[in-house]
Amino acid sequence: QKEVEQDPGPLSVPEGAIVSLNCTYSNSAFQYFMWYRQYSRKGPELLMYTYSSGNKEDGRFTAQVDKSSKYISLFIRDSQPSDSATYLCAISNQGGKLIFGQGTELSVKP
Amino acid sequence: DAGVIQSPRHEVTEMGQEVTLRCKPISGHNSLFWYRQTMMRGLELLIYFNNNVPIDDSGMPEDRFSAKMPNASFSTLKIQPSEPRDSAVYFCASSPDRADQPQHFGDGTRLSIL
Numbered sequence: 001q002k003e004v005e006q007d008p009g010p011l012s013v014p015e016g017a018i019v020s021l022n023c024t025y026s027n028s029a030f031q032y033f034m035w036y037r038q039y040s041r042k043g044p045e046l047l048m049y050t051y052s053s054g055n056k057e058d059g060r061f062t063a064q065v066d067k068s069s070k071y072i073s074l075f076i077r078d079s080q081p082s083d084s085a086t087y088l089c090a091i092s093n094q095g096g097k098l099i100f101g102q103g104t105e106l107s108v109k110p
Numbered sequence: 111d112a113g114v115i116q117s118p119r120h121e122v123t124e125m126g127q128e129v130t131l132r133c134k135p136i137s138g139h140n141s142l143f144w145y146r147q148t149m150m151r152g153l154e155l156l157i158y159f160n161n162n163v164p165i166d167d168s169g170m171p172e173d174r175f176s177a178k179m180p181n182a183s184f185s186t187l188k189i190q191p192s193e194p195r196d197s198a199v200y201f202c203a204s205s206p207d208r209a210d211q212p213q214h215f216g217d218g219t220r221l222s223i224l
Binding site: 032034036041042043044045046049088092093094095096097098100101102103 | 114152153155158166201203208209210211212213214215216217218220
């Protein structure tokens with residue numbers, strides 16, 4: 001079993017839709033949770049960073065962590081064509097390395 | 111502020127040649143990471159340095175791969191001899207201090223070994 005599992009998609013939605021991206025993890029010691037966005041032919045860029053259960057909001061983006069279920073989500077409201085990218089979750093424990101999900105490819109159609 | 115800078119952006123070379131990838135981390139960042147990204151395996155950590163010292167190289171695939179960090183502002187990843195299966199995008203990233211902190215990535219080197 002992989003330490004971090006992420007549905008690779010691809011996921012295609014119409015502009016304005018709410019997008020839900022998800023990851024599950026196996027190690028309850030993980031305590032830092034991140035979402036990265038990667039545009040084609042670019043490096044991953046940090047979108048969200050959290051270390052507690054619950055929700056964290058930043059504009060149209062909401063990161064949700066459920067430690068009891070070992071489940072994290074990224075929600076994108078009012079999705080735009082410019083949100084089309086691959087989204088990677090990344091998880092670590094204190095002093096450990098980041099472990100990345102496989103990435104979900106998202107396409108937002110005008 | 112300048113981000114992580116990698117060179118070259120693209121490299122095409124023949125099997126058996128030596129390949130050297132270069133990285134300049136964000137100034138003031140103490141940790142540097144080399145990753146490889148492929149469709150099949152996703153983003154894999156090859157090696158990371160803290161304060162210029164290699165801390166974990168367990169992801170380096172074999173002895174053909176080597177990495178150095180001679181000072182806080184420069185690192186290299188070398189493949190010698192290169193093989194077609196080394197074709198991938200190689201990313202360098204840096205973080206302020208620890209490996210568990212958010213990392214800032216360069217735009218990668220797209221490597222093709224013919």
